Amino acid sequence: MARRITLKEVAKTAGVSLASASYAVNRTGSLGEELRQHILRVAEELGYRQNMSARATRTGRTGTIGLVLPDLTNPFFPHLAQSVVQRARAHGYSVFVTDTEGVEDLEREALRVLAERGVDGLVWFPIRDVNTAEAETSDIPTIVVDRTLPRLESVQADYANGGRAAIRHLLDLGHRRIGIVCGPTDIASMRDRCDAAAALVRAEGELVFMVENSFSIDLDGSVTRALDQNGATAVFAGADIIALGIMRHLQAQGSVIPGDISVVGFDDIPWAQMSTPTLTTIEMPIEDMASEAVEAVIRRIEGSADLRRRVILDTALVVRGSTGPVPH
Amino acid sequence: MARRITLKEVAKTAGVSLASASYAVNRTGSLGEELRQHILRVAEELGYRQNMSARATRTGRTGTIGLVLPDLTNPFFPHLAQSVVQRARAHGYSVFVTDTEGVEDLEREALRVLAERGVDGLVWFPIRDVNTAEAETSDIPTIVVDRTLPRLESVQADYANGGRAAIRHLLDLGHRRIGIVCGPTDIASMRDRCDAAAALVRAEGELVFMVENSFSIDLDGSVTRALDQNGATAVFAGADIIALGIMRHLQAQGSVIPGDISVVGFDDIPWAQMSTPTLTTIEMPIEDMASEAVEAVIRRIEGSADLRRRVILDTALVVRGSTGPVPH
């Protein structure tokens, strides 16, 4: 493990001062063109690589961003993480990824560690709509994704409209007796989509049941009971993973989808395309959310002290095989 | 954005020297118990947080690990990434995650950036069995996952045995006419499982076809043709994603799985549990691979100049609904 070449050594071999070497490498200061070229050539030859830590102690900037999210294996997040990493790289930032495992203590700890590492900014998908780490994040530019936290800029999808779009689709197919299986309602983004959906069902049809299930393909007894007993011709689920569970249950009971009953989900996770039938759902603008979040956090880092904003991005209905005309 | 408290300020307010403050915070050196407590209390009150960059310039260690992988949205990786992040945290390391998008230039670039950031170690899942970045990684402790690269320690699953276990399972069910759909064979781990599987089929049954497909649920024409024309009673796929595509295709042709034909995959991605029928497959020891990789890289970082090792972890057959007795 040969010791790394320092700027000083580059300067010495190039026969220039440390300052000039620094100027050349960073394209700062003013340097004669041939001198700069010469220094860069020497640096190249010696295999010089910047020491970001040292640079960071001087500049106070690390060129890093922390991404904090609840659970990488939840199908929603890998795509988000990938997009954040890519957008950040495009701006020259590297990303610390932290998985909080849905545990608030770990979340607080994660934010503390990232603060200590001196991340320039944070993209944070909180476990719940609660700021578990006010203190740790208070002096770091932070963008919250998918949640709303006091005093923090956020990027969200238009959940309410998404919920309505799902119901509108069912209504257009002639469905009137509609059931809703919501995800955990302690999360605002979930409440938004379900409440909006429920309101529209009530206005133009009949809400035959509205129950809740955890983010799981396994259904609670209360949910299966609702599905079995209430004669809905269509079901809206607050999350695709739940919708898939519903489809599985209905099919196991001998129902044909969408012949007997239609199902629509929310999120457009990858599985939605591989189920039988494929799942009609509401697509989240994940890439847009990721780039919006990264751009926003970098904008804050680079100083343009933006107003506190809330960016709301459009969702879209994706019609697939799990919805069809109401049976008679 | 209030300026961060420095150790110097802590020392001053606590009325001690900078060194003592450092000792207290790092639990190094020798310090009277009450003095240490006092300093820590002051640090706490002031909201002191270490500046890891400064620390790193002095110690030459950043307490960070780089994780480099081809594609976070590939269902295999989120779990791996999560496990790596968790194991690393348990050891006090933070993880830079980089997605190389399956592009070798980006991979090289990613490794260069991580080297520049001074990561203490690298956990690297290369795109192919080729070291695209010899130079960038040569002086950083590196563990390669799932591939074999010259001069680098690696962690792998026992692919050959996994392939054999899948075939053994089919043979035990009475199948003799078996087809194989391999994944991209330019990857050693894929070749291993398929070759071992093929050898066993040839030895104890009849290999009715052996074709190749990309890592995709969509099948090449050559694959669908093989499936349709060769009267296999069972198919082994080199990857679950391909197995799911095969199931979809067969079902679309009117075949019943496993009544008419059995399908077994490889990887045990999450979807394998949600398909209809659920997919019999070979489980990869992902968590073990992740912790083995992290432990190994940390062992190297902390100096125990291990011999160059190759760790091979066991795979396991997971029997689900897509395999059954041979039809007559």
Added chain:
DNA sequence: TTGAAAGCGCTAACAA
């Protein structure tokens, strides 16, 4: 345009 030198916040050898 170039260089000398101060100092970022911290650790650790050495002295007291």
Added chain:
DNA sequence: TTGTTAGCGCTTTCAA
């Protein structure tokens, strides 16, 4: 046990 002090590698002000 505690303090003094010399740097780690770098950027940046200031003077030449």
